[in-house]
Amino acid sequence: MRRLTPYLLVLPGGLWLLVFLVVPMVFMASVSTQEGDVVNGFVQTFHFATYGEVLAQYQTQFLRSVGYGLAGTVISILIAYPVAYWIAFKGGSRKATYLLLVLLPFFVSFVLRTVSWKFLLADDGIVLGPLKSAGLVGEDFHLLQTTAAVIGGLVYNYLPFMVLPIYVALERVNPTVIEAARDLYAPRAVAFAKIVLPLSLPGVFAGVLMTFVPMTSDYVNAAILGGPENTMIGNIIQTEYLVNNDYPVGAALSFTLMAAMLIGIFAYARALGTENVLEAAAR
Amino acid sequence: MSETQAGTGAATAAPALPPVPAIELDGVVKEYVARGETVQAVRGVSLSIAEGEFFSLLGPSGCGKTTTMRMIAGFEEPTRGGVRLHGQDVTGVPPNKRDVNMVFQSYALFPHMDVWENVAFGLRRKKVPEAEIRRRVGEMLEIVDLTGREKRRPREMSGGQQQRVALARALVNNPRALLLDEPLGALDLKLRQAMQIELKRIQREVGITFVYVTHDQSEALTMSDRIAVMNDGLVEQLAGPREIYERPATAFVAGFIGTSNLLNGAVERIAGGFAVLPLGEHGRVLVEAAGHSPGDAVAVTVRPEKITISTEEPAGDVSAVRGTVSEVVYLGTYNSYAVKLGDVAEMTVFQQNAHDSTTTAERGDSVWLSWQPQHSYAIGS
Numbered sequence: 001m002r003r004l005t006p007y008l009l010v011l012p013g014g015l016w017l018l019v020f021l022v023v024p025m026v027f028m029a030s031v032s033t034q035e036g037d038v039v040n041g042f043v044q045t046f047h048f049a050t051y052g053e054v055l056a057q058y059q060t061q062f063l064r065s066v067g068y069g070l071a072g073t074v075i076s077i078l079i080a081y082p083v084a085y086w087i088a089f090k091g092g093s094r095k096a097t098y099l100l101l102v103l104l105p106f107f108v109s110f111v112l113r114t115v116s117w118k119f120l121l122a123d124d125g126i127v128l129g130p131l132k133s134a135g136l137v138g139e140d141f142h143l144l145q146t147t148a149a150v151i152g153g154l155v156y157n158y159l160p161f162m163v164l165p166i167y168v169a170l171e172r173v174n175p176t177v178i179e180a181a182r183d184l185y186a187p188r189a190v191a192f193a194k195i196v197l198p199l200s201l202p203g204v205f206a207g208v209l210m211t212f213v214p215m216t217s218d219y220v221n222a223a224i225l226g227g228p229e230n231t232m233i234g235n236i237i238q239t240e241y242l243v244n245n246d247y248p249v250g251a252a253l254s255f256t257l258m259a260a261m262l263i264g265i266f267a268y269a270r271a272l273g274t275e276n277v278l279e280a281a282a283r
Numbered sequence: 284m285s286e287t288q289a290g291t292g293a294a295t296a297a298p299a300l301p302p303v304p305a306i307e308l309d310g311v312v313k314e315y316v317a318r319g320e321t322v323q324a325v326r327g328v329s330l331s332i333a334e335g336e337f338f339s340l341l342g343p344s345g346c347g348k349t350t351t352m353r354m355i356a357g358f359e360e361p362t363r364g365g366v367r368l369h370g371q372d373v374t375g376v377p378p379n380k381r382d383v384n385m386v387f388q389s390y391a392l393f394p395h396m397d398v399w400e401n402v403a404f405g406l407r408r409k410k411v412p413e414a415e416i417r418r419r420v421g422e423m424l425e426i427v428d429l430t431g432r433e434k435r436r437p438r439e440m441s442g443g444q445q446q447r448v449a450l451a452r453a454l455v456n457n458p459r460a461l462l463l464d465e466p467l468g469a470l471d472l473k474l475r476q477a478m479q480i481e482l483k484r485i486q487r488e489v490g491i492t493f494v495y496v497t498h499d500q501s502e503a504l505t506m507s508d509r510i511a512v513m514n515d516g517l518v519e520q521l522a523g524p525r526e527i528y529e530r531p532a533t534a535f536v537a538g539f540i541g542t543s544n545l546l547n548g549a550v551e552r553i554a555g556g557f558a559v560l561p562l563g564e565h566g567r568v569l570v571e572a573a574g575h576s577p578g579d580a581v582a583v584t585v586r587p588e589k590i591t592i593s594t595e596e597p598a599g600d601v602s603a604v605r606g607t608v609s610e611v612v613y614l615g616t617y618n619s620y621a622v623k624l625g626d627v628a629e630m631t632v633f634q635q636n637a638h639d640s641t642t643t644a645e646r647g648d649s650v651w652l653s654w655q656p657q658h659s660y661a662i663g664s
């Protein structure tokens with residue numbers, strides 16, 4: 001009984017994953033190699049050529065999605081790190097309040113938040129309107145339907161997923177360890193670079209995973225804030241499933257994206273695994 | 284620059300000037316504001332620590348030891364007063380520019396670095412050449428007996444080993460003074476005693492100034508050249524271990540250092556070089572007359588091991604008081620007696636079990652306690 005306990009503990013979660021993740025995935029994998037249409041039904045023909053076709057046809061959107069995901073992730077680190085640092089080390093007794101503020105946007109629906117950005121960035125919206133009437137920016141200057149708007153939306157929507165893990169990592173850094181570094185002749189900046197930064201890297205690592213993956217497969221931001229030139233792979237998948245009803249193509253696209261991200265993340269973990277990074281930072 | 288100038292200045296006037304102290308505190312006050320209330324952690328401490336001295340700050344929890352230490356290291360600035368290191372005012376000088384190193388109570392080792400990198404950290408910051416770093420770190424690890432453990436991470440080591448890494452990490456830089464904040468606090472008794480001897484040996488070997496914070500009086504007494512006993516943000520007494528123990532300056536010091544008996548009385552007369560304090564039916568206490576005059580109310584201390592128990596009234600110029608044994612505790616090498624002098628006082632007496640294992644007195648016995656006048660001191664209260 002004792003030896004079984006750990007397995008019993010994972011049973012509910014394991015069952016959940018089996019029913020709601022593994023089964024649908026196997027089903028979708030099978031769909032991706034079928035042929036047919038909605039009216040006449042799909043039949044399994046092991047038509048792997050679909051994968052080659054979708055890759056060739058949507059290569060641009062694939063690369064664009066990865067590019068947006070990378071850019072959004074990097075910008076998120078740059079914004080989230082100082083915020084997390086400030087809350088962890090200067091937050092005092094108000095830490096919980098500040099964390100709640102970081103999470104506050106989550107109390108509003110994802111779509112609604114993105115739509116409200118659309119109003120903010122519109123040509124005659126509250127940002128551009130006054131600027132244009134003051135003649136500070138040209139009449140043909142746009143924010144909506146640009147790459148910047150889409151990446152901005154991605155960063156805005158996923159930022160808390162970067163702030164929280166970095167905050168947790170920084171919160172665990174013992175302040176006397178920083179004092180020890182200062183005592184051992186390290187100026188502030190060096191103490192940060194040699195002690196705080198390396199010790200918080202596991203948090204950055206987790207934050208990257210938690211933002212890069214959803215950003216890359218996002219479709220709401222490109223749909224609402226972007227133009228035809230900003231279509232991401234998520235938009236294509238959505239169109240294939242819900243508009244064209246071409247399930248095999250949708251499934252093949254999804255699996256290609258998933259495989260690409262798994263490989264990328266695996267390579268990332270191998271190259272920048274926390275242990276490796278810490279070894280390098282120790283010197 | 285200014286250091287060389289100060290150096291030459293001192294050299295020309297050398298015969299007249301005493302050596303520059305390693306550390307000087309000058310009326311140092313530290314106030315914290317916590318929840319709108321001002322707390323004085325240190326309330327005016329002045330002291331001067333000589334080069335090469337083993338100096339201890341001793342006192343109960345919350346008396347301001349750590350705060351004092353942190354002002355020397357540069358983690359806190361005094362609210363008032365000044366700190367001088369080797370004759371130089373260090374107000375506003377950050378910790379990384381002060382030539383003192385600290386050993387933290389919780390060690391504060393860098394968790395992501397192995398032993399070697401922890402110890403090499405300070406030398407790397409000072410841009411010491413790699414070959415010299417290798418030599419000095421190697422030597423230091425040998426001194427603290429950690430050779431062969433260079434690749435270990437702090438969490439893979441025992442408390443005593445971590446303690447030695449912390450010590451090595453500070454000492455390897457050859458600081459002009461080492462500040463140790465209860466460095467043995469987390470160790471068990473046996474390891475603690477071994478490390479005390481070790482620390483003392485290392486201090487003799489390297490010859491640098493140690494400022495040692497502890498709340499353990501026996502640790503301070505055995506290791507220090509001088510001790511500052513602190514209470515509530517103030518230094519109550521600053522003296523060598525023997526003097527602190529034998530001649531506590533205040534009731535607080537007497538009570539804090541070891542077990543002590545305290546008797547209150549008034550000087551009746553001065554006779555034969557002694558001030559006589561009668562305790563009514565309980566006998567009398569003699570102290571050396573210097574500084575006393577008839578009518579003074581004084582408190583007198585005497586250490587338990589200085590007292591002799593007898594059934595006969597002792598003769599001669601000794602303090603002699605009478606009471607009833609209320610408790611006898613066998614403590615291995617000695618017995619501890621509690622003797623009640625009515626409701627005047629309860630005295631503690633230690634008697635060695637040297638030649639005779641039978642107890643000198645039993646519970647309920649009426650006995651005389653006596654001690655030489657020079658073993659009791661009148662203290663301020």
Ligand SMILES: Nc1ncnc2c1ncn2[C@@H]1O[C@H](COP(=O)(O)OP(=O)(O)OP(=O)(O)O)[C@@H](O)[C@H]1O
Pocket residue numbers: 315316317322323324325342343344345346347348349350351498
């Ligand atoms: N940052 C701070 N803010 C407010 N009060 C403080 C602060 N640091 C210390 N104090 C107060 O100052 C007093 C002295 O503290 P300190 O840490 O110097 O004591 P200590 O002698 O080292 O005690 P211990 O033996 O328990 O370590 C305490 O009453 C403490 O509550």
Ligand SMILES: [Mg+2]
Pocket residue numbers: 348349350
């Ligand atoms: Mg302390």
